[in-house]
Amino acid sequence: MLTVAASRLRNKSATAAAFSLAMPFLLSSTVPTPPPPSHPRSPSPSPHSLPLPPARRALVTAPAPFLALRRRAMASLAVSASAAASGEVTHLSQREAAEIDEQLMGQLGFSVDHLMELAGLSVAAAVAEVYKLGEHTRVLVICGPGNNGGDGLVAARHLHHFGYKLSVCYPKRTPKPLYSGLCTQLESLATLFVPVEDLTENLSEEFDIIIDAMFGFSFHGTPRPPFDDLINRLVSLSVIGNSAKRPAIVSVDIPSGWHVEEGDVNGGGFKPDMLVSLTAPKLCAKKFTGPHHFLGGRFVPPPILSKYKLHLPPYPGTSMCVRIGKAPSVDISSLRENYISPELLENQVMPDPFDQFVRWFDEAVTAGLREPNAMALTTANKEGKPSSRMVLLKGVDKQGFVWYTNYGSQKAHDLSENPNAALLFYWNEMNRQVRVEGSVQKVPEEESEKYFHSRPRGSQLGAIVSKQSTVIPGREVLQQAYKELEQKYSDGSMIPKPDYWGGYRLTPKLFEFWQGQQSRLHDRLQYSLREVNGSTVWHIERLSP
Template identity: 90%
Template structure:
């Protein structure tokens, strides 16, 4: 146990959870299901084993390559945990030379900041496998590479000295970014390991960003730009026939609204209200539904609001309820 009272297994659990949450934040389960985690013999590999467990519970399908197992109880316990979940362990010799066809994400958890020297077999070949993967120009045709703390084979301060090392798409720095993180050029840089007490931050001059809400990771740097058209999702839902709808629209709305409440949606009474004044100028804003009966809808506002003014001139309005989790809008 260290001077702050943290044990190695505690820190490893926090680190692995941070990696898993960062991966889940960027690489959605609907498109990136199969995750290969390549683990080294030390603490970095232990972080990878923990991340594999959490990714499993997040709904992903992890596969673990752990060629040099450590006999210490901490590591054997992590292996037992994964085996109890029937998470496959893949021997190095069974890995395809091109990982693109079998995995949607590859996590590099081989070596951390304490590694020195040249990688030995089989990790030298594994690193080269990831190097070959990272040089594929079209990122849409290959699985993204996620490196834990530092990319394996990089110098902890100088980075990719040879220029021929792994070029990860995501780097999850742990506790605090290492100097080599300045050389990272990928689109996603996260900080994980939410445990550093203020006295330690002050002692070492660490200016760590605040973590949002209850998250175990925080993005560092600018959010990468995206192709807006690529954000479109495919909405597949059963066809709604006229014969399936209640004759009274208010009764039907109440039924659907009760379903949204039962499903646990946050603020299912939030709706977009669109009005038009006498000059024909439209106005939309979000309001909260207060009640509904056969007379109509009532929402929270005041008589001096823009909405009230518009409705006094034109009583026609449009309401839109959008319940994304239920793939439904009214």
């Protein structure tokens, strides 16, 4: 039964949540977390209380100077989040950008190759977020002789591993070991290095994306050959009216040829479609008018944020890049993915749909998908009016799929009138979904009781406080009721399961396993119950997509 797997998943999610709370500090602070003090006679935690994860525990037991540093770091991050919300983002002058680089590579312990690796990964992540494989596969990276060119070489390597087809134009190779090593890494991946003279006149015919990594914020003066010609080629591309008929142009930190503070001074420069600012946007980024502006700089430590009063947007999840400003409006009808997946064939699947589901579920867990046990539950009342919501699978075996909820909720009312329901699991990253249809019954009371007391105490209190689907005057009503219950059971005593809370089990009559494929020729295998020689068996058949 998957109850144990679901329990492990819940604990894993809790650990991940604790890690994400610490993530800004882990990624941006150079101050190590001190170990908690040892207490030889520390009491064991109560079986009904959740011990603090290590990262959180360190905050509680850390000495005062460390806590002061943490508070300053949190204040800096709060300022950044506030600035992002209000649309304010700090832009750096050339002098400030140079000073920050110097401090990062000095007292803050970074090396040029560390920063180059982080910058290149940020660029690759931003490109992959906007320009999806299938529609934008062929990438040309034009690299200059300095650090900006090194960022481009790193981005090329990551994009190769993301699945893009890479070509690199690197006219003035820097003989330093760092740059030679980056070239060797790309050559080992069979990346094509294209001399300037071998580039086709019409870059639109050969490439879907062109990454400009020629010059960064330290460049000044007039570009010399062959970079002047390369910039002119980008100028010619950027004046083509229909961006769908030309390669997307992505600039790393600064559009090459622009003044780092004043932008495209003479108005004759190219206009990139995407700008990936590094560390913080430079002043010239204020003149950027393209649809996609991203920031890559999840390595900026709190001392830099504080000293330069940087207001930067918070990074989502574990992403290495964050969009600045509003995303461009899109034609919803044009949004589509061209799925690439292994075929789902009848002779490869398990004869029993429960076994096939467990196989796919285990693969989703192994792949690290977020909440693979999340499922859409659709119910209908006696009049046939449907309603859907997301719930979490908490167990599965040959008897069915189990979840828990409030017996006074909308779904519970529907199920009391109409026991038929449907489940849908959607695992986007794997191009998979599973539909399950069947009838629903409540699980035995002892089963609900056992699961209720396996939940975190906070979740137990929340189940009592919430009269699900009823109208309340405000959030403060919930908070006050929760606070009162928290105080009532502060001694660690057992929290009783309310009568109005428990589980349901859906007993399947039909399964459908869906695997996305190219050109919408998806695989759909349906399992349905049939009577054969007096026995009920599962019958597999393929459905047209």
